[in-house]
Amino acid sequence: MPVYDRSAPDAPRVTEFDGGIEWFAHPTETGRRASHLFTGSHGCWLFDPLDIPDLDDHIAAAGGLAGIAVLSNYHARDADAIAARHDVAVAVPPWLDRAADHLTAPLERSTTLGDSGFQFTRYNPVPGYEEAIAYRDSDQTLYVPDALGTAPFYTVADERLACYGLLRVRPPRALFEPFAPDRILVGHGTGVFTNATAALRDALDGARRRLPTAIRRHGLTQLRGVVSALW
Template sequence: MPIYDRSSPSEYEILDRWDSGLGWLVHPNEAGHRTSHAVVGEDDGVWLIDPIDAPGIDEDLLTLGDVRGVIVCSNYHVRDAEVFAARHNVPVYCPPWLSRAASQLDEPIEPETNSVGTSGFELYRCRPFPGWSEAVAYREFDETLYVPDVLGTSSLFTVSEEQLGMYLLCRFAPPRGVFEGLSPQRILVGHGPGIFESPSATLKSALDGARRRLPAALRTNGWEQLRALTAALGDRS
């Protein structure tokens, strides 16, 4: 099973659907389970987060509304941001601290504040260790949390009883500060389906148990995560 399938997709699978958004998976057979999201913003426009293109996906997006913009939240999640932006004639937003991602975009818009347009999302910089930087997105009006890479729900991230797991290298020093004070009603991730049942408790468990379950994560996911890191550094994840 490949970590990331780089072939042109022929279809996609809807992983999550709720009143104001949806999440989709383009390559269900890849171990990395790269997940894309579309979320309705404050003005009823649709905001795409770290999206991967697939034939027919625009039909599902239209059920939510018109696309207003694309948000890139990880140095390794440029994905098909510019493809969607060009097709819908909308901007790509990328925070300035994601220098690797910004360098791969023709004309990224760097928000003057941490707020992104009318999406309702505030972006918080997450730096669990030197060389790693991503944007955790949260919006208060519906308490939606999006985490691109530090946390995930695919089997590449989780061990034992975990529903939400931390990336292996981040377990040594879990980045608790960026999540302090957040009480999400849903958690969306860049790799795997979202968490819609007891999300706040699930987040707390993932943070509190990350280091304690490090040995199990090393045994279970160590080799696969090394493969994933190598694949991400070499291309887009």
């Protein structure tokens, strides 16, 4: 089975949470790509979305689409098609040039997301790896596209959240130190909605110690995931 299923979704899984929706276009794929809708005062915002058959119904129920954010260089996904249907721009932080090059929709290059309340922070641990961490203080929501995840090929032992691959060597403690989230949404895997700050601290504090286990269990799958994301 490929890490990422590129076929048309026929059995997506959609879950509501307070203030939004999380969905998996292909719930059984190894990569567990998650997409998110966040409600706002003037419509909703989509983060790193994959298209699904009833997405427009969810958008309408949330008051229409205010905009879309692509927050990883490798998460252009279906942002173009959705933006064209709804005549909206795609927000791409200024440092995500690869993502911008893969989009044809009108772009907004900013470190904030309209009136959503989300602020973007750059994460660039190694050359060629760029993403944007999104945080909204009003409801203490943290979104992490790639650096942290809950998909099975991220976690080991009793981890509820984990650093990706070799990021465990130097876990980004300073990056996440300002945040005390009530919930954490990720680009790969289901969100963390209980004791989120504790899960975040455990992911960072135990990252290096659990690295040998993570490499042994998930090293090959994670390498396949990196290669698949490039195409």
